[in-house]
Amino acid sequence: MCLTGLMADTFGVPRPDKVTYYGQVAGSSAGRDYKQQVLAALDLRPGQTVLDVGCGPGTDLADMAEAVTASGSVIGVDVEPAMVEEASRRLADKPWVEVRRGDAHALPVPDASVDRARADRMVQHVADPAGVFAEFRRVLRPGGLACVAEPDWDSLVIDPGDxxxxxxxxxxxxxxxxxxxxxxxxxxxxxxxxxxxxxxVVTAAPVFRDFTLADKILGLSRNAERAIRAGQLDRAAGERWLAELSAGPFLATSVLFMAVVRRT
Structure with missing residues (x-):
């Protein structure tokens, strides 16, 4: 994921390992469903050049590589050296895939050089979303498409619990x-x-019915603890809420927006 600095500290609660986290998202039924929607929206074809902005450890690069075939090219970009290294290792058997270190606000890609671009849950973390969209316009060829997928955290609804x-x-x-x-x-x-x-612009509402999986992907326990330590959630109320969620039956969902845009 292409970040330019963390918005806040973690209040002493560790962040999950990113490689493991991205694998959990991609491996969940909710993750697979919306990722397939994004891939379909891109309409990838052999011979195209496709850019994955905030590629992380390369979780989705192989699917793009298969779609454009060896006659095309795939460029993954991430700001974190560890992610670039891991993605490069995973895609080493596909020479038409290149992973570059770079920032979403200043992509290491020439003007008008890609047919397709993708950003998956990355814009939520950047310093200047408008600047990222300006970069999409710069790097896309005329007629090129980008698909951007982003959640709306304010829409998260969970049952049971207060x-x-x-x-x-x-x-x-x-x-x-x-x-x-x-x-x-x-x-x-x-x-x-x-x-x-x-x-x-389409939406998806991935549904989680397993608390353990939702807890890992949505960060329920770790962010509840952070909210308590930050003084924004009463400890007794927060602990009671988590106990009710884990006891189940459990359901959580939120809105994920997917926008398909074109450079004219």
Missing amino acids: VETNRAFNRFVCSTMVRNATVGRQLARLAHHAQLEVCD
Whole structure:
């Protein structure tokens, strides 16, 4: 994921290992479903050049490489050296895939050089979303498409548990832990201001019914503890909420926006 610095500290609660975390997202049914939607929206074809901005450890590069075949090329970009190294290792058997270190605000890609671009849950973390969309316009060839997928953390709803605690949890995540927590709903506007044509905006609402998996992917326990330490959630209420969630039956969902945009 292409970051330019963390929005907040972790209040003494460790962040999950990124390679493991990305694998958990991609391996979940919810993750597989929306990622397939993004891949389909890109309409990848043999011979194309495709750019994955914030490629992380290369979780999705192989699928793109198979779609464009060895006659095309895939460029993964990430700001973190460890992610670049891991992605390069994973894709070493596909010489038409190259992984570069770079920032989403200044992509290491020439003007008008890619047919397709993708950003998956990356814009929520950057310092300047508008600047990232300007970079999409710069690097896309005329007629080129980009698909951007972003969650709306303010829409997270969870059952069972106290509704007000759910809302307090959301407020903490949106105000403190995620830089652009509601950027999903802004994607069409950002594209418009960057002079990109908005071809489509669709939503998905991945449903989690397993608390353990949801806890890992949505960060329920770790962010509840951070909210408690930050003084934004009462400890007794937070611990009671988590106990109710883990006892189940459990359900959680939120809105994920996917925007398809074109450089005209």
